[in-house]
Amino acid sequence: MLEQKKPNLGLKALIIAGLMVFLLIPTILINDLVKEREARQDEAFKEVSSKWAETQTLAGPFVTIPYVEYIKDSTGVVKKYKQYIHILPDQLNISGNISPEKRYRGIFEIVVYNSNLSFKGSFSNLTTFNTDIPRANILFDQAFVSFGITDLRGIKENVQLHWANETMNFNSGVETQDVIQSGINIPIQLSATDTLNKVTNFSFNLNLNGSQFLYFSPVGKETIVNITSNWKTPSFSGAFLPDKRTVTEKGFNAFWKVLHLNRNFPQMWRNSDYNISTSAFGISLIVPVDSYTKTDRSIKYAILIIGLTFLTFFFLELINNKPVHPLQYILVGFALCIFYVLLLSISEHISYNLSYLIASVMTIGLISWYSASILRDKKLAYLIAGDLVILYGFIFCLIQLEDYALLMGSLGLFTILAIVMHFSRKIDWASLTKKIEGGNNSLE
Numbered sequence: 001m002l003e004q005k006k007p008n009l010g011l012k013a014l015i016i017a018g019l020m021v022f023l024l025i026p027t028i029l030i031n032d033l034v035k036e037r038e039a040r041q042d043e044a045f046k047e048v049s050s051k052w053a054e055t056q057t058l059a060g061p062f063v064t065i066p067y068v069e070y071i072k073d074s075t076g077v078v079k080k081y082k083q084y085i086h087i088l089p090d091q092l093n094i095s096g097n098i099s100p101e102k103r104y105r106g107i108f109e110i111v112v113y114n115s116n117l118s119f120k121g122s123f124s125n126l127t128t129f130n131t132d133i134p135r136a137n138i139l140f141d142q143a144f145v146s147f148g149i150t151d152l153r154g155i156k157e158n159v160q161l162h163w164a165n166e167t168m169n170f171n172s173g174v175e176t177q178d179v180i181q182s183g184i185n186i187p188i189q190l191s192a193t194d195t196l197n198k199v200t201n202f203s204f205n206l207n208l209n210g211s212q213f214l215y216f217s218p219v220g221k222e223t224i225v226n227i228t229s230n231w232k233t234p235s236f237s238g239a240f241l242p243d244k245r246t247v248t249e250k251g252f253n254a255f256w257k258v259l260h261l262n263r264n265f266p267q268m269w270r271n272s273d274y275n276i277s278t279s280a281f282g283i284s285l286i287v288p289v290d291s292y293t294k295t296d297r298s299i300k301y302a303i304l305i306i307g308l309t310f311l312t313f314f315f316l317e318l319i320n321n322k323p324v325h326p327l328q329y330i331l332v333g334f335a336l337c338i339f340y341v342l343l344l345s346i347s348e349h350i351s352y353n354l355s356y357l358i359a360s361v362m363t364i365g366l367i368s369w370y371s372a373s374i375l376r377d378k379k380l381a382y383l384i385a386g387d388l389v390i391l392y393g394f395i396f397c398l399i400q401l402e403d404y405a406l407l408m409g410s411l412g413l414f415t416i417l418a419i420v421m422h423f424s425r426k427i428d429w430a431s432l433t434k435k436i437e438g439g440n441n442s443l444e
Contacts, residue, residue: 015326016310020303023333027302030340034299037344038292044105049211052103052112053154056210057280058094059180059217060147061119061161061202063087063126065190066139084176085138087129088260088267089202092121092220096206098229100285107348111285112211113229114156120203121220127190128198129268140190145202148180148217154209161186162203170204178272215282218258221267225256231285238281239263256281291347291355294399298356299340301395304413305388306336309367311420312387322375332367339363356399360392 049055065085072078096117103110127140145161152172159170163186170184215238216225230251236242240262242254258281260267265274310329317324339359347355364385372381398409 013314016314016329019326019329019333020306020310023306023330023337024303026334026337027299027340030337030344031296031299033341034292034296034344037348038296041108041290041292044108045110045211048103048105048110048112052211053209054151054211055213055215056115056154056208057150057213057215057217057277057282058117058148058206058208059276059280060183060219061089061121061145061204062147062179062219063123063143063145063188064176064179065126065143067133068137068139069133083271084178085129085131085133085268085270086179087123087126088219088221089121089123090199090221090267092119092218092223093226094119094216094224095226096228098214098227098231098283098285100229100231110211112209113214113231113285115206115208115210115214117206117208118203119206120201122202123200125198126200127192135192138192140192142187143190144175144185144187146174146180146183146185148174148183149208150182151210152182152184155184156207156209159184159204159206162201163188164200164202179274179276212286213282213284215280216256217276217280218256218263219276220258221260223256223258225258226254227283228253229283229285233286235284235286236282237284239279240281254283291344291352294352295340295344295347297399298343298395301398302337302340304416305339305391305395306333308391308416308420309333309336309384309388312384313371316375316380316383320375320377320380322377322380324374328370328374332370335363335367335370353396356392356396360388360396364388364392 063086065087067083067085069081069083070078071081094117096115098113098115100111100113103112126143131138145163147159147170149155161168161170168186168188170186172184174180174183175185214227216223218240228251232247232249232251234247234252234254236245236254240256240258243257244253244255246253258279263276263279265276265279309332313324313329313332316322339362342359342362343355346358367388368381368385371384372378375381394412398412401408
């Protein structure tokens with residue numbers, strides 16, 4: 001029979017603390033795995049979007065009128081340059097419906113959409129605006145209407161512009177990238193002899209595919225946007241939030257009204273003096289907080305789970321005089337870390353909540369069975385199981401919260417610390433240390 005003196009209580013506590021720090025290494029590696037799987041999901045999104053259509057930002061329509069500018073260079077030679085005047089509409093009304101679809105690339109879910117949109121509005125004084133450009137230099141006969149679309153692959157049908165009393169088909173591409181980088185355009189007939197206060201009405205419909213985001217640039221002196229959809233979890237973002245919105249289990253309706261006074265560009269300017277994209281607003285068809293985000297949030301509490309579980313074992317070891325070897329602490333810690341791998345892998349195939357339940361039941365069951373073996377006491381194993389149920393339940397509740405997660409987390413941690421301090425104050429550490437250091441442990 002081999003006799004071995006029991007370890008010093010302070011040294012044992014120091015070893016357990018070191019093991020807790022050591023077990024942070026696998027949790028960091030697991031967190032990296034979560035990031036890697038999330039990156040693969042982003043790659044799947046880009047792959048599907050590249051075939052369907054990317055996110056869409058719509059800008060326009062607006063009228064562009066070329067003019068000639070003569071500039072003398074440093075050598076005294078006068079050169080002729082073609083420049084552009086851009087004129088925005090007085091009124092712009094956009095209405096329509098977004099029909100989202102879920103597509104899958106392997107195990108990854110991607111949201112795409114088809115939109116049917118109607119554009120109506122009016123321009124005024126297209127040929128009688130105030131400018132210091134000589135009227136003879138303005139090329140009214142070369143004017144055109146432009147409409148910005150981020151990804152032209154999303155256009156599903158020909159786009160016909162109803163301009164005054166004419167109906168014309170848009171052409172692909174843009175004549176100048178002063179205002180938009182990609183889109184469609186159409187020449188229009190303007191006359192330098194048009195009378196003052198002439199109003200030109202326009203309208204067209206757009207059948208457009210896109211992925212996840214649909215934004216609008218408020219180019220009208222008054223821009224009104226009214227969008228409906230059967231998507232139940234929209235996110236409204238960009239420079240302006242809806243003036244009115246209704247979100248129900250059947251979908252959403254959103255209404256915006258943006259005035260020219262709300263944005264940082266005028267109704268008319270030359271060349272590329274202003275950037276209209278900074279005022280874009282719209283809708284993001286988001287998937288509710290996905291499994292990767294929730295798993296990442298749960299890993300942040302790994303040190304809490306490991307620390308409190310180890311603390312429970314340590315107290316039971318001291319109070320009941322049932323020694324637990326550091327190697328056994330490590331095995332319990334590894335089981336707690338594997339919980340996150342189980343959660344990540346299972347949640348890629350079924351709902352996150354059910355995945356959390358399955359992973360936590362497996363982990364609690366394994367640790368409880370192991371605890372009953374090493375402590376040789378089923379009641380203590382049940383106590384540890386109850387402790388883990390409370391911990392995993394607490395973390396699950398925190399993950400479901402968003403706005404109040406920090407508040408509830410801090411209150412929960414304070415409560416846990418208060419409970420630990422309450423029970424630990426009843427322990428006579430001085431006599432317990434003497435008892436442990438003076439005792440022997442027989443190893444056969």
